[in-house]
Amino acid sequence: MSTLLARQPQITTGDDVAAALHVAIIMDGNGRWAQKRGLPRTMGHYYGAEAARKVVRAAGELGVTHLTLFGFSSENWRRPKPEIDYLMSLLRGYLRKDVASLHENRVRLKVIGDRAGLPADIATLIGEAEALTAANDGLNLTIALNYGGRADIVAGVRQLAQEVAAGRLDPAMIDEASVGAALPSAALPDPDLLIRTSGEQRVSNFLLWQLAYTEMLFVERYWPDFSGEDLKAALAEFSHRDRRFGGAVSR
Template identity: 75%
Template sequence: MGGGIAGTFHVAIIMDGNGRWARHRGLPRTMGHYFGAEAARRIVRAAAGAGVTHLTLFGFSSENWRRPKVEVDYLMGLLRGYLRKDVAGLHENNVRLSVIGTREELAPDIVRLMEQAEALTARNTGLYLTIALNYGGRADIAAAARHLAQEAAAGRLDPAAIDEATVAGALPSAHLPDPDLLIRTSGEQRISNFLLWQMAYAEMLFVDRYWPDFTAEDLAVALAAFKRRDRRFGGNV
């Protein structure tokens, strides 16, 4: 499987359908998120064993704050639990963890746990796992624009020299290769403000399965489908 940068293969996943999964079973939405977290754990393990070098999971969007407070609080609790209980296992398995998104709105203890997890795993050389939290693709691009504007105003950057590479390098997620494959579960067919700049040439696969039901076998099917696609990046050959 070819990646966007030699030697990399980046899969991004919009983990959609937790609430509907729970509703169809007569369960509260929080149970959908609980089993969604379990699905995330198994897919991290499966990706690490399938040749994926970078895995980015859309954990919580900047728009998700609009959800009922009880649901948001539960999601934040799941996040705390993951950062407290799972990071040691990630570290033992040589997984590097990073978090993208705006941190100002997150609780201080969550930010502290994130920073500790990133520091602990910073030198690991296996799967590069990124979790997008309080993330929005438009905000990502706006942050890059602000940075470049500040550099230009300070005389450190010639506006005429700004090109696509300059913008890409100013993105908060510039340390990541562009995604090769986007997977969205639940049958919805949109990217929902996720990695907007970076998705320019990603292959997209929309899976008619709710995220809590997504398995390692489903990931393998998605990777096989990607391998059959002909990526021309705008060329005619």
């Protein structure tokens, strides 16, 4: 694990990015960004949403095929109610105003997490956005909302247990592939690169099953300051990693 290097190698076109590259991002530091500027935490979330728009655009331009953003965790409900209400209003605005633009740019939007725990109107907007963009063949954008990696695994295990109890599955046949396929997030490929902003160095219950061999990059910059150029630099750093997946050193 390393921090983002001071050097800024340039990636000029999407051709420089490996095929089927999946980048996952923990968008951290909105509140601290605002507090350092004497602003309410909600303003940090506002500018964090603006940063997300820029990074989604840059990901598509760089040839990233899958981008997964940790938007709201199952633990975030512990935050003060006014802050949660503001986050939900930002989410409503995104789903109402940005989906048309995503669709025009052939972005396919998916949401993972327990949407039953979200406000009913937001769950409806999510379903409509997914249906509208389902056939798009550009960037696969996944947003994790009311999501927790442990809950994801528990749901998958529960599904397998039900299959065993019904006599449709032999417990001896359960392997990594069957567990992965049972997860609610099963359609999501394993990330190649995880980026977390704000300098924190932990995964915070995000994609726990999928991160087994993911390269990780911890960036000091707060999320509202993260830009398309920062994503380019992260991809350049990733291009120098030697991914062995538990095997021998390749060079």
